[in-house]
Structures are given as C-alpha cells and as structure tokens.
Amino acid sequence: MEYQALYRKYRPKKFSDLLGQDHIVTTLKNSIIKDKISHAYLFSGPRGTGKTSTAKVFAKAVNCLNLEAGEPCGSCTICEEINNNEIIDIIEIDAASNNGVEEIRELREKVKYAPSKCKYKVYIIDEVHMLTTGAFNALLKTLEEPPQHVIFILATTEPHKLPLTIISRCQRFDFKKISVQVIVEGLKAIIEKENIKIEEKALKKIAKVADGALRDAISLLDKAVSYSPELITTDAIDEICGTVSxxxxxxxxxxxxxxxxxxxxxxxxxxxxxxxxxxxxxxxxxxxxxxxxxxxxxxxxxxxxxxxxxxxxxxxxxxxxxxxxxxxxxxxxxxxxxxxxxxxxxxxxxxxxGVESKELKKTIEKDKEIKEENLEKKEESKEEIEDKKESVEDSEEILEKLKKIRINNTLALADKKVLEEVKIKWLDLTSYSLDPELGPSAGLLLDADVKVASAESVIVSYPYESMALRINYDIENMEKLLHLVIGRPYKIIAITEEEWLKIRGEYIGALRTGKKYTVIKEDVDYGVLAQKNNSEDLKSTSELEQKAIDIFGEDVVEIE
The missing domain is CATH 1.20.272.10 (Zinc Finger, Delta Prime; domain 3)
Structure with a gap:
C-alpha cells in the first residue's frame, strides 16, 4: 500500500479519538443517545482543531447500525463504507471551489432524494464562509426547512463572515485551540504506534509551534521523521520550522x-x-x-x-x-x-x-544643576516672577489655540489612505535616528502613535503629557524633519492618549449627528513655543522629572 500522511492515517474515527474538544463531543453524543438531532450544525474555530473530523464522526454515528453509548461501532457495513469513502450518502463539499449559486441550486435539487443506504443524508460544507451572497440566499430556505432525512454540517474558520440568517438556523459549536499538553499526549500515541524516536523537548517544541492545531503538529512530526529518521531533536525542529533554540x-x-x-x-x-x-x-x-x-x-x-x-x-x-x-x-x-x-x-x-534614556538623564541632571544655581542666587524680585508667569501663560494659551485648530483641521480633512501612507513613511525616520542633530527628534517621533492624518497634517499621541510637550514646544524642528521624510511641508500636533480618547468620542458623536468639521484658518504665531522649549520652566517641570523616574528605562523616549 502506498504511503499515507500521518494526519490522514490517524484521523479520528470515533468521538473518543477527538482531542481537546470534550464539551462538543459530550453534547453531540448526548444528542444522538436521546435522539435529539438537529437539522443543521455550524462548526467554527481555528484550523486543525477537528471540525471536519468531528463532522465525519458525527455523520457516521447518526447512521451507525450498532451504536454503542453514542459512539459509532466502526464495524458495521455503514461504518466500514464511510471509513473507506465508499458511501454516497455522506457528501463533503468544498465551498472554496463550489461557491456559486448554481452549485447550491444543484444541491437543493439533490436533497429531495432519500438516502440510498443510510438513515440520514449528511452534507458537510467545508469553508462555508467562501460562499457568495447569492449562494447563501439560495441555501437559506433549504437550511431552514430541509427534508427529515437531511443533516447539514457547516464548517468554517471565519464565522463572522457568515450572514446572521445562516448562523441563527444552525446549532453552533465553537472549537477551541488545543493545549500544548493535549497535543503532546496525542503525538505520543502516534509516536508509540509508529516507533518514532524523538526527544521530549522536541516533542514539546512541535506542540508549541503548532499553535493549538493538532493537524499541524502531526504534519510537522511527519516532516521531522523524513528530515531526521534516526532521532528527532530540537535542533531538527528548529531547522524545519525556521525557529531559534x-x-x-x-x-x-x-x-x-x-x-x-x-x-x-x-x-x-x-x-x-x-x-x-x-x-x-x-x-x-x-x-x-x-x-x-x-x-x-x-x-x-x-x-x-x-x-x-x-x-x-x-x-x-x-x-x-x-x-x-x-x-x-x-x-x-x-x-x-x-x-x-x-x-x-x-x-x-x-x-x-538606552540612547534617549541618557538624554532624559541629562535633562534631569540639568534640572538639578538649575535648582542648585537658583539656591545660590538671590531671590528674584516679584516683578521678574510675574513676568515669567505671564510668559508661561502666553505660551500655554498659544499652544492650546494651536492644538484646537490643528486637531479640527486634521479631522476635517482626515483620509484613511493618507494615514496608511504616512505610517509607512514614518518608518523612514529610522534613517535619521543616529544623526547627531536629528537623532533625538527622530527617536521621539518614532515613539509616537500616529492617530489621524490628512494631506497637510497629522495628530500623534503619547502616554505622557511631558512627551507630547517636547513635540509641541519644538514643533518647528519636528516639522522640518517631517518635511524631509514625507516629502512636503507637513504639520504636526501631539496630544496625550487621554486627550485622544475624548477627541475620538467627540468625533464619532459628531458623525452620528451629521455634524461636519470645517477647516479653520491657522493664524497662530507659535514662535514663542520655541522660546518655551529652551526655557528653564519646561526643563524643570516637576511632572517630567517624576515621570522620568517612574518610567526610566521602560517607556522613556528612545532612538530607534
């Protein structure tokens, strides 16, 4: 007899052979024992978890002549013919290649005829989500009221693509990924029967790489046997899978x-x-x-x-x-x-x-130096303090005005296609990350989360306000760098994640009520922001120091 792949050779033939789906096996067996069989079932879940195998075992069980506690006997004529694919009453359809209206109409015509040998004629439609809209509509009436001798079993890896009208007419069973331990146990049974020599670590590696799919694990084992027939080692699995030890x-x-x-x-x-x-x-x-x-x-x-x-x-x-x-x-x-x-x-x-960690360290060290110098100096006069306060207030007012205008204008002209293009070009900032002058700015921009973009501007967010301020108070240099990367003059505004959640909520609410954002003229002179960027006030912000201490070495701005 010609060689048969291991996953085909050891395909489950009884419910007891199915691994990792006990909740489904128990339900189906009980429905057979109590003769409460539905007309349509939907099996959904990741690949290689046993959907089609369960469907075939179920088809065998409902037609078995000598049923044993819900299990097919495997020895009657019906079971033997199903095992050998010699029976015409169990019809398996690949929806990926038979997804048109004509194929479903043909199926509708055939379901009228009684089964030749079995009690039930069972239609197993694999990858059912591949059917066209017209095909689903053609299937709908038959699925709702099929003849008494017909059972439909729909299998899919993407149930969200199915119309709700189809899902509501089926008993749905969600297959879960199989655990590493269960896969290992399943592989051990095959290894023992096939007399395969394999290291324990290699076996666990196969189970882990399979990512919950038993079929993938068995196929990988089959491949490993061909690669290393004497002894399968972890090195052999790494070579086959492209993984690292x-x-x-x-x-x-x-x-x-x-x-x-x-x-x-x-x-x-x-x-x-x-x-x-x-x-x-x-x-x-x-x-x-x-x-x-x-x-x-x-x-x-x-x-x-x-x-x-x-x-x-x-x-x-x-x-x-x-x-x-x-x-x-x-x-x-x-x-x-x-x-x-x-x-x-x-x-x-x-x-x-930690290139930028050093930069942030330097900021904190500079802050300490400033504080020490201030202690040595005489107290500044009240007039000087008032002047500083007014300067800070002016810069904050200008920044708030600029933020409102740029956020509004970016949302007004927001374009998803432009956003994707900007995200791709954003990665080009890495080419400037080691530049002595542009490196710190490039690193700070690379750490941003690009939220919304238009042809003229972009909104980015950061987890901490201190990081957003470093962008906004150095906005001219940031935009010069973006000009180089994007290829045209490009505006930017930085906000916090908390601000973004509020803005997004307002934007969605506006869309629902039909409100439209209109472009506002940007008449803001933000030259004062650059002065603020170079002032002692920003560098000695207590919040920046505290955040730096709290997140140092973790979420600090770093050069990529």
Whole structure:
C-alpha cells in the first residue's frame, strides 16, 4: 500500500479519538443517545482543531447500525463504507471551489432524494464562509426547512463572515485551540504506534509551534521523521520550522541584560544569515519573556528549572516589561517594512544603550544643576516672577489655540489612505535616528502613535503629557524633519492618549449627528513655543522629572 500522511492515517474515527474538544463531543453524543438531532450544525474555530473530523464522526454515528453509548461501532457495513469513502450518502463539499449559486441550486435539487443506504443524508460544507451572497440566499430556505432525512454540517474558520440568517438556523459549536499538553499526549500515541524516536523537548517544541492545531503538529512530526529518521531533536525542529533554540533566545536576553550590544548584533545577524524568520524570532523572544515574567512571580507555575540562569541576576519586572514592550512594538512595525532585521537591530541597540534614556538623564541632571544655581542666587524680585508667569501663560494659551485648530483641521480633512501612507513613511525616520542633530527628534517621533492624518497634517499621541510637550514646544524642528521624510511641508500636533480618547468620542458623536468639521484658518504665531522649549520652566517641570523616574528605562523616549 502506498504511503499515507500521518494526519490522514490517524484521523479520528470515533468521538473518543477527538482531542481537546470534550464539551462538543459530550453534547453531540448526548444528542444522538436521546435522539435529539438537529437539522443543521455550524462548526467554527481555528484550523486543525477537528471540525471536519468531528463532522465525519458525527455523520457516521447518526447512521451507525450498532451504536454503542453514542459512539459509532466502526464495524458495521455503514461504518466500514464511510471509513473507506465508499458511501454516497455522506457528501463533503468544498465551498472554496463550489461557491456559486448554481452549485447550491444543484444541491437543493439533490436533497429531495432519500438516502440510498443510510438513515440520514449528511452534507458537510467545508469553508462555508467562501460562499457568495447569492449562494447563501439560495441555501437559506433549504437550511431552514430541509427534508427529515437531511443533516447539514457547516464548517468554517471565519464565522463572522457568515450572514446572521445562516448562523441563527444552525446549532453552533465553537472549537477551541488545543493545549500544548493535549497535543503532546496525542503525538505520543502516534509516536508509540509508529516507533518514532524523538526527544521530549522536541516533542514539546512541535506542540508549541503548532499553535493549538493538532493537524499541524502531526504534519510537522511527519516532516521531522523524513528530515531526521534516526532521532528527532530540537535542533531538527528548529531547522524545519525556521525557529531559534531556547539557548539562543536565552543568550539574546542575557546579552540585553548585560548591555552587550556588539555581541547581540553579531548574534542576530548570524541567525538571519541562517535563513531564520525574523518575525518568528521576535515572537519566540516575547513568548520566552512572558514565561520568564511568570517564573519570577509564580515559580511553582513551571515544573522545570529552565530559568535558573536568571534567578541569580538582578532582574525586576520593569526590566522584563520594557523588553516585552519594545519587542512587541517592533513586531507591529515589521508589517510596514521590507527590512525587519534593521528594526530588530534598532530595538536591541535601544534596549542595550538606552540612547534617549541618557538624554532624559541629562535633562534631569540639568534640572538639578538649575535648582542648585537658583539656591545660590538671590531671590528674584516679584516683578521678574510675574513676568515669567505671564510668559508661561502666553505660551500655554498659544499652544492650546494651536492644538484646537490643528486637531479640527486634521479631522476635517482626515483620509484613511493618507494615514496608511504616512505610517509607512514614518518608518523612514529610522534613517535619521543616529544623526547627531536629528537623532533625538527622530527617536521621539518614532515613539509616537500616529492617530489621524490628512494631506497637510497629522495628530500623534503619547502616554505622557511631558512627551507630547517636547513635540509641541519644538514643533518647528519636528516639522522640518517631517518635511524631509514625507516629502512636503507637513504639520504636526501631539496630544496625550487621554486627550485622544475624548477627541475620538467627540468625533464619532459628531458623525452620528451629521455634524461636519470645517477647516479653520491657522493664524497662530507659535514662535514663542520655541522660546518655551529652551526655557528653564519646561526643563524643570516637576511632572517630567517624576515621570522620568517612574518610567526610566521602560517607556522613556528612545532612538530607534
């Protein structure tokens, strides 16, 4: 007999063979035992979790001649013919290639005929979300009132694409991702039967890479057997999947902690030269850091001592949070670039050198110097203090006026297409990050969250007001840099996340009531803001100092 793929060879033939979906198995078995079988079922969930297999087992069970506690016997003529795909009463349809109105009309004609051998004629429609609108409409009436001898089982990975009229006519079962432990147990049963030699760590690696899909895990095991027939090791799995070993990830994190920038850059370049997937590498690092964070706070959660090397290091939760945040941000930015390695390198440099952390340190140190000088000087006269207060109030009023105008005008001309273009060009700021003059500004802009954009301006947000103020009080230099990146004069205004939530709510409310934003002429002389940027008041803001201390090394502005 010709070779058969493992996932086909070990496809479940009984409910007891189905793994990780006990809630569904119990419900279906009880419905069969009590003869409360519905006319239509919807199986939804991630790929490889057993939707089609469950549908086939259910089709076999409802037609089995010698049912045993809701389980198909597997030995009667009906069960044997279904196992050998020799029966015409179980019809499996691929909606991806049979998604038109004509195919569904043909199905409607055929459902009228009684089954040839079975009690029920069962239609299994896989990837049902691929049907066209017309096909769904054609199916609707038949699905609502099918003949008594017909059962429909619809399977899909994207239930949100199905019309509500279809969903409401079905009994819905949501399949969940299968846990790593359950996948490992399932693979062990196959390994024992096939006499496959594999390391325990390699087995767990397969289960983890499968991401909850048992079929993917079995296929990967099949591939690993071909690659390394004598003994499957973790190195073999890493080669097949393009993943990186835990030891290498551990070295990366240790080098970050020890600020070994040069070693890190050599390491990630060597990994990239081996053809490893950079996105997968970052995901693996985040996953490892997540485990490390749990280990530090709940050591008994893990039965192994994988993180023993970190137990002797002075590593607190904030350090891990910072690394996770940085890698997560890099992972999000990778989708907009063709050079993922560069973004990873920038993230590593940022984590090890803390270029902008030093800049913020310098601001705080300067602030202390100013305070010491002020203590040595005589008290300023009341007139000078009043003058300073008026200057501060003027600059704050101008900034508030400028913010209102720019926010209004950007929302009035907001364009989603322009927003996507701006986000892509925004990444070009990385080319200026090491520039002695433009680097600090580029790094600050790279840390911004671009919210709304028009052809003329953009609104960005920051988690802290002190960061937004650094943009707004240096707005002329920021716009000069954006001119270089965007390719045309481009305005910017920075707000806090809290302000953005309020603005977004007002904007949505305006849209619902039919209110339209109209462009306002910008007649604001914001030259005074530059003076404010260079003044002692901004540098010695107590809020900036406190935020810097609270978030130092974590959410500080950093050069990418």
């Amino acid at each position: 835990e030891e290498e990830i551990e070295d990366i994190i240790l080098n970050i902690i020890n600020k070994e920038t040069e070693a890190l850059l050599f390491q990630v370049n060597n990994i990239a030269n081996k053809g490893k997937n950079i996105q997968q590498l970052i995901e693996d690092i985040i996953y490892y850091l997540r485990d490390l964070l749990i280990f530090k706070n709940v050591p008994e959660y893990f039965s192994t001592d994988n993180f023993k090397v970190f137990s002797e290091l002075e590593l607190n939760n904030d350090d891990i949070y910072q690394m996770i945040d940085e890698f997560n941000r890099t992972l999000n930015e990778i989708k907009y670039t063709n050079h993922p390695l560069i973004l990873l390198e920038l993230a590593l440099i940022k984590l090890t050198t």
